[in-house]
Amino acid sequence: MRKDVDLHIHTALIGCANDTMGVPELLGRCEQEGIMSVAITDHLNRPDQLPTHHLIKQQLREYEGPVQVTWGVEANVIDPATGAISVVEEHVEEMGFELVIAGPHSSYHEEPDVRSIVDLQHRLMMQVVANPLVHVLVHPWWFGRREFDSGVLAWLTDLQQWPEAQIRELGQAAAETGTAIEMNASAIINSPIYGPEFLADYKRAFGILLEEGAKFTTGSDAHNIDQLGRSSDAAEYLEAIGATDEDLLVPEPTDWS
Ligand SMILES: [Zn+2]
Numbered sequence: 001m002r003k004d005v006d007l008h009i010h011t012a013l014i015g016c017a018n019d020t021m022g023v024p025e026l027l028g029r030c031e032q033e034g035i036m037s038v039a040i041t042d043h044l045n046r047p048d049q050l051p052t053h054h055l056i057k058q059q060l061r062e063y064e065g066p067v068q069v070t071w072g073v074e075a076n077v078i079d080p081a082t083g084a085i086s087v088v089e090e091h092v093e094e095m096g097f098e099l100v101i102a103g104p105h106s107s108y109h110e111e112p113d114v115r116s117i118v119d120l121q122h123r124l125m126m127q128v129v130a131n132p133l134v135h136v137l138v139h140p141w142w143f144g145r146r147e148f149d150s151g152v153l154a155w156l157t158d159l160q161q162w163p164e165a166q167i168r169e170l171g172q173a174a175a176e177t178g179t180a181i182e183m184n185a186s187a188i189i190n191s192p193i194y195g196p197e198f199l200a201d202y203k204r205a206f207g208i209l210l211e212e213g214a215k216f217t218t219g220s221d222a223h224n225i226d227q228l229g230r231s232s233d234a235a236e237y238l239e240a241i242g243a244t245d246e247d248l249l250v251p252e253p254t255d256w257s
């Protein structure tokens with residue numbers, strides 16, 4: 001499987017990635033690492049971040065190296081009642097984003113109500129996959145450290161609470177809509193939050209998604225320049241479940257002229 005594709009990279013400009021992730025610096029590191037097809041996908045959580053996306057786009061336009069770059073954005077689910085995401089059609093039109101990656105970034109719970117958390121998260125992922133603006137569902141079954149520390153997700157040490165029927169349903173929906181599902185290195189595979197039981201289940205879950213015909217992407221989700229190159233770990237995970245390049249989404253690079 002191709003190990004030179006990374007469709008989930010943040011920059012220093014929005015402020016989520018650190019100062020090492022300037023646009024020329026991160027593309028230079030991709031060249032060194034042999035990561036030749038990338039998408040720059042910084043967060044757009046609020047409309048007041050649009051001017052910063054214009055700056056990122058301008059800097060990408062100035063890049064003249066060999067890395068093929070697709071112009072993208074990462075959206076959050078902002079309304080758990082409707083599954084609405086933070087990127088809407090007007091943003092895509094204004095900015096010309098060619099790859100929209102999106103997913104829930106919270107359990108939306110204050111208590112460790114396992115069934116309710118699992119069912120809501122499943123419904124939100126299904127809504128993201130069905131959203132016609134979205135090309136990639138990012139880091140399925142991922143949650144931030146804060147919710148583990150608070151106890152809301154302390155039970156989430158593996159994926160045994162996730163019914164196989166839900167995983168199949170997600171895979172079927174992804175196959176039908178063509179929305180790819182991301183194997184994410186920094187948020188999942190290389191994250192200290194997730195132990196070996198979780199990661200073993202994670203591979204099994206992706207095996208089910210593959211059986212149902214879902215396509216995949218690989219992403220480093222780098223927030224630090226030393227995390228670039230990790231997308232090859234994601235490719236190894238996909239290889240381990242039997243996925244091939246045929247199962248991998250690689251978008252056309254953006255025409256910056
Ligand atoms: Zn994310």
Ligand SMILES: [Zn+2]
Pocket residue numbers: 008010074221
């Ligand atoms: Zn991200």
